[in-house]
Amino acid sequence: MFETTPRDRLAALPPERQAQLLDPAEAEFAAQGFAGASLNRILEQAGMSKGQAYYYISDKLDLYRATIDRAFRRLASQMDFTFGTPAGPEEFWGRMKALFTRITEIMLADERLAALACGIYESAETRGVLAATDASIRSTAADLVTLGQKLGAVRDDMPHSLLFDLLFGMALEMDRWLAAHWHELDESEALRLNMAMFAMLRAAASPVKE
Amino acid sequence: MFETTPRDRLAALPPERQAQLLDPAEAEFAAQGFAGASLNRILEQAGMSKGQAYYYISDKLDLYRATIDRAFRRLASQMDFTFGTPAGPEEFWGRMKALFTRITEIMLADERLAALACGIYESAETRGVLAATDASIRSTAADLVTLGQKLGAVRDDMPHSLLFDLLFGMALEMDRWLAAHWHELDESEALRLNMAMFAMLRAAASPVKE
DNA sequence: TGACAAACTAGACCGGTAGTCTAATTATTA
DNA sequence: TAATAATTAGACTACCGGTCTAGTTTGTCA
Numbered sequence: 001m002f003e004t005t006p007r008d009r010l011a012a013l014p015p016e017r018q019a020q021l022l023d024p025a026e027a028e029f030a031a032q033g034f035a036g037a038s039l040n041r042i043l044e045q046a047g048m049s050k051g052q053a054y055y056y057i058s059d060k061l062d063l064y065r066a067t068i069d070r071a072f073r074r075l076a077s078q079m080d081f082t083f084g085t086p087a088g089p090e091e092f093w094g095r096m097k098a099l100f101t102r103i104t105e106i107m108l109a110d111e112r113l114a115a116l117a118c119g120i121y122e123s124a125e126t127r128g129v130l131a132a133t134d135a136s137i138r139s140t141a142a143d144l145v146t147l148g149q150k151l152g153a154v155r156d157d158m159p160h161s162l163l164f165d166l167l168f169g170m171a172l173e174m175d176r177w178l179a180a181h182w183h184e185l186d187e188s189e190a191l192r193l194n195m196a197m198f199a200m201l202r203a204a205a206s207p208v209k210e
Numbered sequence: 211m212f213e214t215t216p217r218d219r220l221a222a223l224p225p226e227r228q229a230q231l232l233d234p235a236e237a238e239f240a241a242q243g244f245a246g247a248s249l250n251r252i253l254e255q256a257g258m259s260k261g262q263a264y265y266y267i268s269d270k271l272d273l274y275r276a277t278i279d280r281a282f283r284r285l286a287s288q289m290d291f292t293f294g295t296p297a298g299p300e301e302f303w304g305r306m307k308a309l310f311t312r313i314t315e316i317m318l319a320d321e322r323l324a325a326l327a328c329g330i331y332e333s334a335e336t337r338g339v340l341a342a343t344d345a346s347i348r349s350t351a352a353d354l355v356t357l358g359q360k361l362g363a364v365r366d367d368m369p370h371s372l373l374f375d376l377l378f379g380m381a382l383e384m385d386r387w388l389a390a391h392w393h394e395l396d397e398s399e400a401l402r403l404n405m406a407m408f409a410m411l412r413a414a415a416s417p418v419k420e
Numbered sequence: 421t422g423a424c425a426a427a428c429t430a431g432a433c434c435g436g437t438a439g440t441c442t443a444a445t446t447a448t449t450a
Numbered sequence: 451t452a453a454t455a456a457t458t459a460g461a462c463t464a465c466c467g468g469t470c471t472a473g474t475t476t477g478t479c480a
Contacts, residue, residue, distance in 0.1 A: 009457095033333050035245030039438060049459045050439080060438065122332050123243050157406040162387045166410070169383045170376055177372045196367040200376070204414035208406075219427095249467060259430045260468080270467065 010056040010066060018070070021046045021053065025067045030115035034064050034126045065129050071116050076137045078106050083144070089153035093202055096144070100171075100198050107175050108182065118176045121169060141168070148205070155207040167205055174201075220266040220276060228280070231256045231263065235277045240325035244274050244336045275339050281326050286347045288316050293354070299363035303412055306354070310381075310408050317385050318392060328386045331379060351378070358415070365417040377415055384411075 010018060024045035028037045039060050043053050057063045079102060086092040107114040120130045130138065145164055148154030155163070174197045178190075185193065220228060234255035238247045249270050253263050267273045289312060296302040317324040330340045340348065355374055358364030365373070384407045388400075395403065 033245075035243075036333065038436085040436085051441090051460070052458050054439075055457065123246065155406075155410070158403060158410075159387075159391075162384070165387065166380055166383050169379055170414075173376050173379050174372070177369075177375065181369075193368060196365075199418050200365070200368075200414050203416065203418065204380075204410050206413065208409050208413065248465085250465075261429050261431070261470090264468075265428065 006054065006056050006058045007062060007066065013056070018066075021048060021056065021063070022067055022070055025063055026071060026112060026116060029064060029067055029119060030112045033119045033122050034061075035123065037064075039063070061125060061129070064126065065133070068116065068120065068129055069133055071113055072133065072137045075103075075106060075113060076140075079103070079137070081140050083147070086147075086151060086153075089148075089151055089206075092148055092151050092153040096148075096202070097198055099144075100201070101194065103171075104175070104178070104194055108178065111179065114175055114179050118172055118179075121172060152207065154205050157208070163205075167201060170201055170204065216264065216266050216268045217272060217276065223266070228276075231258060231266065231273070232277055232280055235273050236281060236322060236326060239274060239277055239329060240322045243329045243332050244271075245333065247274075249273070271335060271339070274336065275343070278326065278330065278339055279343055281323055282343065282347045284320075285313075285316060285323060286350075289313070289347070291350050293357070296357075296361060296363075299358075299361055299416075302358055302361050302363040306358075306412070307408055309354075310411070311404065313381075314385070314388070314404055318388065321389065324385055324389050328382055328389075331382060362417065364415050367418070373415075377411065380411055380414065 010021075021042075024042045025037075028042045028045070032038070037060075039053075042063070043050065046053075053063075057066065079099070081099075083095055086095055107117070120126050142160070142164055145154055145160065145167070149156045178193075182190075220231075231252075234252045235247075238252045238255070242248070247270075249263075252273070253260065256263075263273075267276065289309070291309075293305055296305055317327070330336050352370070352374055355364055355370065355377070359366045388403075392400075
């Protein structure tokens with residue numbers, strides 16, 4: 001009656017045993033993307049046999065899912081989403097800015113997380129992982145969009161999923177660019193650029209003025 | 211002295227012989243993305259042997275390049291880039307809107323082209339193809355950004371490449387969403403949505419007002 | 421026309437990939 | 451202790467992109 005799926009078995013493992021598989025997986029997926037990653041290489045790194053691995057995951061995509069899930073959880077744990085109830089658009093965007101800055105900090109401090117996040121838009125398969133993940137961060141982000149709309153701080157003239165994907169995609173693109181050019185930026189430039197990026201995101205998300 | 215590269219040989223072929231290889235390649239890349247595409251399958255479709263194919267291309271990425279190049283040329287041939295010299299921001303954006311609408315039309319009429327375009331941001335490899343392509347459409351687009359900046363119609367507070375990638379990425383994301391949801395939209399909705407998308411693009415690209 | 425060279429083609433082959441399967445081993449429970 | 455369930459090892463399959471060699475076709479010039 002109670003089918004035991006490979007993922008259930010993985011989830012049942014103590015975190016450090018999960019890490020034995022997920023750490024190398026994260027490194028490989030971050031470095032090579034989903035398609036480019038070699039499962040064989042991951043297993044070699046993890047010191048696991050095929051049979052053992054496939055006892056805990058159902059396929060490569062499943063391992064990717066598990067990896068993304070854990071990474072997003074890690075990201076969420078470093079964030080503070082207590083957003084309260086902003087009174088109006090200005091307050092909403094003030095808090096969004098704090099959030100944006102925080103995410104930028106985290107991404108820049110955790111290259112692997114950043115690379116992993118950028119890979120999520122690689123293909124239909126991997127995009128599906130993002131859409132399906134119940135890691136709190138995605139639904140939280142979607143809730144923020146809804147809240148912004150209620151406050152009149154976020155445009156309401158296109159489908160939710162489209163708006164979300166557009167903003168998320170922009171943020172990832174910014175992140176990707178930052179990661180690639182980080183070394184050529186001094187601190188003041190980086191700060192200015194970060195503000196410009198946020199302004200652009202805000203401009204895109206804000207309702208059209210009459 | 212004059213090294214003959216595989217690509218030169220492909221280029222020297224009459225268009226219909228090129229098409230024998232590029233048509234199946236385009237179909238496969240559009241359907242599966244770059245990484246997911248099977249070269250063997252393409253060759254089977256094209257009725258070509260390995261040896262023959264590798265006489266005309268140097269590797270899979272090279273075939274992808276050739277495919278993208280031809281597709282972009284096809285797109286460019288359907289566009290009208292005569293932009294004149296708009297006097298100010300308002301005029302600039304008016305003409306951009308016509309351009310945007312035209313591209314949307316073309317993409318919706320040519321699913322394969324749309325799918326192919328969306329795949330270009332799949333990985334670092336494929337992004338490189340976009341960056342390196344000298345197909346007129348890319349440089350033309352980049353020139354438009356520069357023109358807009360001269361007119362004060364486009365923001366100038368971040369690096370050119372970043373701005374371009376952000377806007378291009380947004381447009382592709384919109385396109386992707388449209389392609390995926392086209393069937394659920396009636397004409398008036400589609401029109402309204404198209405205007406909203408353009409407004410968002412314009413808002414993102416416009417300079418921040420004081 | 422014949423001979424030689426250049427252009428081109430076929431497909432076996434190589435080391436890799438994700439995933440399957442069976443047989444053996446270890447852990448658990450009766 | 452014996453039987454059963456959980457877990458693991460790794461050979462094996464079909465396919466991948468790419469290489470290589472041996473062969474055929476085409477063009478050129480004597």
